Amino acid sequence: MTSPGDAAPVKPPPSFSPGVARASSTSRYSTHASQRRDSVQSLDSNHVDPSVGPSPPPLSATTELPIRSASPYARSLRSSTPQLNRSSLASPDGGRFEGAEDVRSLIIRAFSPVVGVYASVDTDDLVHQKGFPGGFWGLIRPFGEDVPGKIVIRDSVGSSRGWEDYGVRFVDLGGQARYPPDATPGQPPPLTQIDEALTKDLEAAENPLARTLRPKDLAGASTISPLYKDFLHQLLSIPSATPHETFRHPVASVIAISSRNTSPLETLRQLYADTTNGDRRLPEWIHPEYLRYYVLVHDEDRDDIAESTKLYDQMKRHFGLHCHLLRLRSNQCVVTDDDSVEVPECEWVSPAERLSGSAEPLVDLDTDGRLYLFESDVMAIKAFVRELVAQSVIPFMENRVAVWNDQVASRRRGISGRFMSMSRRWAGFGSSSRSSLTGSAGGVSGNYDGARGFYRPDVPEAVLRKMADFAFMLRDWKLAASTYELIRSDYANDKAWKYHAGVHEMCAISLLLNPVSMPAKTKLGDIDQMLDTACYSYHTRCSDVPNALRCLTLAVELLKSRGGLATESAARWAMRAMDLGLVGSIGQVLLSERISACYASRPPLPGVRWGARYRKAGMWSVLAADLWLQLGQPSLASACLEEAEHLYASVLDRNEGVFPMPEMQAFVDNLRHTIQVEYLEARGLNTQESLDAVPPMDTQETSEKLDKRQHRRSLVVNPLESGIQDLADNEGHPDDDFERA
């Protein structure tokens, strides 16, 4: 929301200010265009960089708020600004503007295909020489996350769609650690790591020297708070290749050799054999038939291109079309080189890597922790990744989906599926005709290995799951949802609870991601049911906390982005996550803020004043402020409180900005006071000094308000409020007075 500093330049002349307030609140219902303008305006004012303008004293944020201000003149002037923002929150587009697309894209990108990287020793040597400690995998990893250009994907009904933000994730198959990474006993569970990483972020935000996140950025409901985004990001980055879902199973594997290799073809064969049945074999539950992609890394600085081209032609003859010649220079690039380009940072870093990685810059100070590449190398790698994804990985996945859809899924879809081959995506009657086709009598198929807890990768249940996951990663959510739907009951029959939870989770999520079907109320009920089942199976049956949390957070975000009725549902799921104790202390606060945002994004019903959830949103913001304060983050708490007061502004309008309930008012006043005190203490300033720092006008305003408030309280309107004064004065017995009265 706007801080007073941002709002100051657009302060209307005082004589008009009541009119402005009213006009903006009516414009909410009048024309669409004015809504747009309002929201745009408020967005603009949000994006004003506080470091550019005269930086507002953060303290004044809490002191001059609508609730506190006593003189009617000051109040109306204040309330005009919140009103503007309110309309942007409440407008139907509000949900879209709130970084909803951003979150959606984040969630979609989190489920990117995984490509394994297995490089020969000589290739890794070459890359080490370039200064990359991570070997070939470390070199190409950052480039996989954002494939340049549009990737066109064809879905099951044959229509194509281009995606700008497609990406793949490279994982190391040849490194010291086996893929998938086992949970080593020494390491804390991933959620603890997330908590630690968040604490680090907060500390970094506190520290004025290494300030990456400014408190100004952390707050604000109109955009998603970076800290929460970070939390979501890390939650989705937990490297968990498990049998029950195939998102982290490699879709393809890059096998790389370099031009230094003396016996290239034999090495390639050896590498292939290693990953197929050698010591680098993937666990049994991963489908062994994934795409192999052969790469020849040519050393531009030392080797002859003619030789390499010859070898490359030979490779193509032997291994088919999935080959690439990558031309890299083997010299190390430093900043001072002419055409040096900084290597982008990896976006999807697991919490563990993040924790260990943040120590690195201290080790090698000379390179600043950053790596550089020649521009030609960057171009070559980008071209390679694009070709790999666009010409090999995507067609391979499309092909697999089509084949499995034909061979496995359509048969499961019953007799209707055969006749209506046009409507593949349509899933009905699955359960009725299923058992005869899988050749199993009764409910239990017998394909589930209960002792070891997984399906073999070639049984129909596993293949269907893999097909649905492929469709999901290809962003064909409709097919994915219908396929998940198809196998939902199978897992329950087999008592494969983790599979069961996963399939319910993904079914709900793909239904929510599917942009076409806007769920009606009944459909929302279905989704709620699925989420409930998923959450119960994950949490209670499997005690898989990270996945339960992932399921709930995704549900919250996607339901919230749906807007309307769904936001309330979103808030309920967030509460459920808090209630189950899935998150740590910081997570609790972040979720509280999120609940507030969910309620705030629910617009009032058209044409009437009621139907919004500003009181609820306000309450959760106040609670979040309280929690931040308990965590020793007064600046964040102040931002939350400010947000709460903006939210309450419209509700408390008729009560002149005072809470009708005395205990609430007392609590909020106390909270505000404590935040101020702690904020000053945290800044290491004494009160006098900070008051000097505040521009004189604000200081005057503040003190004036305090005085007048005392008067108004004791003299005006509500007889109950005399009780407030007593409460504020003697805190020892909070409610006796009021009760007797």
Add this chain to the structure above:
Amino acid sequence: MSYYFTILSPTDAPLFNIAFGTSKSGGDGIARFRFPDTAQYMNQFIIHSSLDIVEEAQWMNGNMYLKHIDTYPPAAAFISAFLAPSGARFLLLHQPPQLPTAGSAAAASTGVGAAAGSGSVSGSSGASSLLGSSFAATASSSRTSSSSIAANPTSPQTEEAVRQFMNEVYENYVKTVMSPFYRQGMEIRSPVFRTRVTAAGKKWL
């Protein structure tokens, strides 16, 4: 069960407040909320936040008694509402006692079992709303399973008991506000009214 009953004027100003506990099944009539004593403001926050729902619900049906309208899951607080024709709103927050084992996470998830434990009730918790069912289950405690009201805040029995309570309070409220010394919007200080409400609470809740 602990109860927090409040009467709000049409402008949301509280006219009357009382906190009491159940007197059924050996209860001593003293409220024991789940919040620590320093956090009693939470009751008011929850009541206040549920006004959003009241405002919506009052236009959706023609009854004076709106039944259970809102839930605050983290504290398992349930809100029932009653509308007076003058625009005054009666809000009752009821909160089941905390389970002896404070592990709320485990308790919530084993909800099915807990609800079955209080089987002497109607067992209608399954029919209640999405979160209602699980959180209601958190609420049900084996100690109070003999009393239908305490065990399950969303059961028809509870709704009925609350309705009786609301009606009785409404009757007394009408008598009180018709007093010539009462002006509209004033806080209700009558000790007689307070004792009557307490008696109604004892009788029905």
